[in-house]
Amino acid sequence: MEATSSADSTPSIEELQRSDRPFVLVDHAGLVLAINQAFQEAYGWEEKDLLDQPLSMILPEAFQMSHHLGFSRFQATEFSTILAHPLRLKTACRDGSVCVSEHYIVAEKYGDNWLFGATLTPLPEGTQPDA
């Protein structure tokens, strides 16, 4: 089935997945389908911790509710302000710490369901998240 990208000029999920940056793949329900080795090394999470778990697990608590509602709104409206451009967001690490990473998220639709892929690049300590 041919995928429909969220934006034609943006890289595909597959392209993101091929990069050496930390990568996470999420299904339409917001459950983690896959993470790469770079992700595990960068944030301490292992596949057994995250696979089939809500993506909100790698988000700080204060962002989780907003993530669920925003994720749901995209499902309902297919309109998002966070896709296909770099975002500096906080990410929760396996050890409970929080760091700022550059997220680049793309969405592709397969049939009735969306698939989300994102690369996360940890930023130096002290970097402020996006305004």
Next chain:
Amino acid sequence: MPDAERAQSRERTLIHEMRQVLGRMEAALAMIRDSLVITTADGHILWCNQSFERLAASSKLQLLGRPMAATLPLDAQGQPLLPSDLRELGTSAVSSRTVLLSQEPLRALELEWHAFEADRSNPLIFWIRDITDQVSNENLKRRIDLAERLRTESEIRNTRLQEEQLTLAAKVVECPVTGLPNRRGLQRRMTEALAILKDQPGVISILFCDLNGFKEINDLYGHHVGDDLLVEIGQRLQSALRPGDMLSRLGGDEFVVLTRSTTVSSDPFRLARRLQRRLQMPWIVEDQAIRPSMSVGIASTDDPAMTPEELLRRADLAMYDAKASDALSISSYDTSIDTKVKHTIVLRRRVRQAIDNGELALVFQPIVNLHNGETVGQESLVRIHTPQAPVLSPDEFIPLAERTGMILPVGRWVISEALAHQRWLQDRDQPLLTSINVSPLQLKQEGFADWFLLQASHHGVDLCRTAVEVTEGMFIEQLEHTSHELGRLRSAGVQVYLDDFGTGFSSMSSLAELPIDAVKIDRSFIADFLIDPRKAKVLQSMIALAQDLSLTVIAEGIETESQHQGLLAMGCGLGQGYWFGRPEPAALGPSSSPDGPRARAANASDLAVQA
């Protein structure tokens, strides 16, 4: 499909559906104008809608995780809208507060928050509404209410002040200028005096005194002189009173004396005379001697049931009658005065109506050469011809017009009409002279002569064919002004006749000094000279004197052939009277023949008008 897989599929479907619902709700909440925020129990933001992003001027990503209090603007006093730890807000499930963000421009918010008590983490949901418009309306309403309240209070205060003023005024019984009792003081004393009549029979009299010409003094010298004169008059009148009499000033130039006597007598009249005499002593102001005079109306009663108002009204009417009547200017009230006053009011209305409705008309009485009976001139006289109304006697309406000032419009009309008639005669080559009566009031008007000459010019009249008739009194009152105005007319060719000669107060010797061309000997001399030798001698002397002074002599009121011949024998060359012709409307034309029958229909009331 194994059961486990089937269950997992159901869960995913359910999650998908739930996400659809949540997504729609979130999208809907993003669109509302009110701000919505969900925070942790201590106030860190977990979620907000777009309206709150605008209020906080930050994006959602910036706001998430921050203390809500820190994201809100400060209030008008620079204080935070909420405590940094929202647990300080208390434990009530629903709370709210209204905050003012700024006064100018006005901006206000209403914050309401709910605690999710079922949730163990006790998050809070905030609902923030902009209530600026509502507050503005309420503010406006408050201002309107305030203005209305102030207006009401002001009205109440004004009413109270007016009441206080009235109460205060009711206590004032003295005239502030003269120190005499005022109207209220007089009424109080009259009430007391009338009440005494119940036990002690007697007579209460009111002498209503009205100064003559006081307005002119005020106009000429100013009110401060007028006030000084009022004080002086008050003192003079007071000095003429008997013990027990009371003098008061009603206002303006009206003084009232209240006096009591044991019987109806002539005492009030004598008192009035005494007051007049005391008053008439000269009063010097700015090197000019003013000789004050007044008219007095008297009303008396021995009836204790008489009201002060009625007694005062009667005295006022009598005073009104006194002003219009005899030289003494004293009149006592009787019931006929009521009738007279009513008649005067009706008369005044008719004269005014005649002026307004064009009911004035001119008639002309011929002036003839006594030697040959030829008409040489005519005197113009005014009449009032009101349709379906009794004929008004000139004896009635002319004096009234003089007193009320209505003579001015009447006089202007007479002059204009007479000049128009003169032009009519000129156009028909009738060499007649038209004489026009001028009233003292008219002649007093500044620029009268210029106005007369302008009218004559307007009508294209030969001024040598016109004359004005004036009386001696005008020279006595204002010799300089009268001489100046008449001099202007004479220098333009208008002749001046001295009317009613012999009845005035000027001496024969002063005749030479007056700017006149002719004398018209009063009818009273003509009526009697044939039977009264002394009047005949006076008449003869007047004719001779006038002729010596090169003045034309015109005899008035010739009603018989004998009078005509007698005057001829005395050397009088001109005359007028019913023997030669009655006053007739212009359409009938001037009479040129002395056909006696018209004299037999003589009407003594047809007087020459002091127009």
